[in-house]
Amino acid sequence: MAAEPEALPPLRNGDAFAPADPDPEHLQQQVEDLQIRVRRAEERRRALLHIMGDLNESNRKLGEQRKAMLHILADYEQDRSSLAQHTERLDNSRRALLNILKDSHESNLRLGETRKAMIHIMGDLRETTQAVERREQELRDKQEQLVQAAKLATLGELTTGVAHELNNPLNNIGLFVGNVIDRMMLGELDLERVVSDLEKAMDQVRKATEIITHLRTFGRAAPISLEPVAVGDILERSLSLMNEQLRVREINVDVEPAPDELVVLGNAIQLEQVVINLLTNARDALVDAPEKTIRLSSALTKDERVRITVSDTGPGIPPGLEQRIFDPFFTTKEVGMGTGLGLSITYGIVKEHGGSIEVTSGPGEGACFEIELPVAAGDLPEGVPLL
Numbered sequence: 377m378a379a380e381p382e383a384l385p386p387l388r389n390g391d392a393f394a395p396a397d398p399d400p401e402h403l404q405q406q407v408e409d410l411q412i413r414v415r416r417a418e419e420r421r422r423a424l425l426h427i428m429g430d431l432n433e434s435n436r437k438l439g440e441q442r443k444a445m446l447h448i449l450a451d452y453e454q455d456r457s458s459l460a461q462h463t464e465r466l467d468n469s470r471r472a473l474l475n476i477l478k479d480s481h482e483s484n485l486r487l488g489e490t491r492k493a494m495i496h497i498m499g500d501l502r503e504t505t506q507a508v509e510r511r512e513q514e515l516r517d518k519q520e521q522l523v524q525a526a527k528l529a530t531l532g533e534l535t536t537g538v539a540h541e542l543n544n545p546l547n548n549i550g551l552f553v554g555n556v557i558d559r560m561m562l563g564e565l566d567l568e569r570v571v572s573d574l575e576k577a578m579d580q581v582r583k584a585t586e587i588i589t590h591l592r593t594f595g596r597a598a599p600i601s602l603e604p605v606a607v608g609d610i611l612e613r614s615l616s617l618m619n620e621q622l623r624v625r626e627i628n629v630d631v632e633p634a635p636d637e638l639v640v641l642g643n644a645i646q647l648e649q650v651v652i653n654l655l656t657n658a659r660d661a662l663v664d665a666p667e668k669t670i671r672l673s674s675a676l677t678k679d680e681r682v683r684i685t686v687s688d689t690g691p692g693i694p695p696g697l698e699q700r701i702f703d704p705f706f707t708t709k710e711v712g713m714g715t716g717l718g719l720s721i722t723y724g725i726v727k728e729h730g731g732s733i734e735v736t737s738g739p740g741e742g743a744c745f746e747i748e749l750p751v752a753a754g755d756l757p758e759g760v761p762l763l
Contacts, residue, residue, distance in 0.1 A: 459511040466504045473497050552577035602729075604752040605644045607674045607682055608634035613644075614651035615672070618659070622670070627662055632673035640682050641752040642729045653722045654686040654745050661690030661743065680751055681731075687744035693737040701735065 476490050476497070552573040559565060611634055622629055640647075655670065662668040669689045677683050693701065701719050726733045731749040 455511060455514055462504055462508050462511060466508060469497055469501045469504060549577045549581060602641050602643055604639045605642050605647060607638040607640060607684065608636060610644060610647050610651060611672060614648050614655065618652060618655045622659060625659060627659060627668040627670060630669060630671045634674040638674055638676060638682050639752045640749045642749065646725045650722045650725050653719065657719065658686060658688035661688055665690045677748065681748045682751055684747040685744065687742060689742045692739050692741050693743050
């Protein structure tokens with residue numbers, strides 16, 4: 377006779393397969409929590425879509441600025457060619473005038489014709505001189521437009537980093553103000569603590585205002601004026617715009633503090649653009665470098681000039697290209713990665729300030745750019761070591 381199967385033990389509430397009595401209030405709470413999470417996820421998704429849209433708009437504007445810059449350069453080259461033609465015409469007119477004056481002494485019979493020719497040539501000379509002056513002014517205007525376009529392109533590249541720099545003080549402001557509101561809601565209004573939090577919030581507001589003011593000052597088109605500028609301030613403000621880009625790419629920046637007494641006569645915005653262009657060039661050179669370091673220093677030379685040095689640990693400049701890198705549109709980067717105008721604009725700004733720029737490099741030894749500018753008029757700084 378077959379044995380009967382043993383009876384199974386009764387199911388308990390804690391067993392995995394025991395049916396649990398549903399709690400309506402608990403289920404309702406879970407549904408509400410899930411709905412809140414879904415709403416928050418939807419809000420984050422919409423915010424991400426807005427951010428992506430802003431980034432696309434920034435890229436589109438950057439492309440338009442690059443196209444405008446190329447058009448300006450084409451006009452610049454055409455105007456320069458026209459200026460050369462007018463200059464040649466001016467030289468020819470002057471030589472013809474000298475020949476006519478010489479012939480007038482040799483023959484009295486040709487005096488009348490010579491006088492007519494002189495009047496005609498003097499008219500041409502006057503018109504040519506006026507045309508040359510107009511072309512020179514147009515060239516200066518085109519160069520200012522080119523510099524402004526380059527500044528706007530640089531601002532476009534720095535937008536992401538500056539947004540991160542602004543995010544920190546804004547978050548801190550929200551935190552301090554939120555603390556004050558929470559205490560007011562709870563009725564725990566400690567006046568001393570509230571004032572302390574609000575003062576901290578105001579400090580963050582001033583920090584954000586400084587960042588925005590610096591961006592507006594750097595980007596606006598203003599008349600070029602020269603004034604005494606502290607070299608340390610130029611380096612500090614340039615690094616403040618580049619810090620986030622360098623940090624994201626894990627690039628170390630070794631800065632030798634500039635003596636407070638180092639002052640040059642120049643335009644602060646243009647000199648900032650020079651330093652930013654060199655930092656950008658070093659940043660791009662360090663993409664695949666095993667050691668990523670940029671060194672920035674300044675000092676006073678023995679011939680009473682201020683020297684600013686920017687060097688990197690990148691692959692260096694190929695032999696024979698040290699002089700060509702300052703030519704307009706020349707670049708060693710891949711197609712679409714650069715316009716070849718940064719170092720050309722840098723060279724022009726330094727020359728306009730009565731300075732010089734040189735580069736030394738060797739394969740695998742990095743590149744070192746040295747800028748020398750005249751010291752601002754007045755007594756030389758005391759206590760600054762000479763190079």
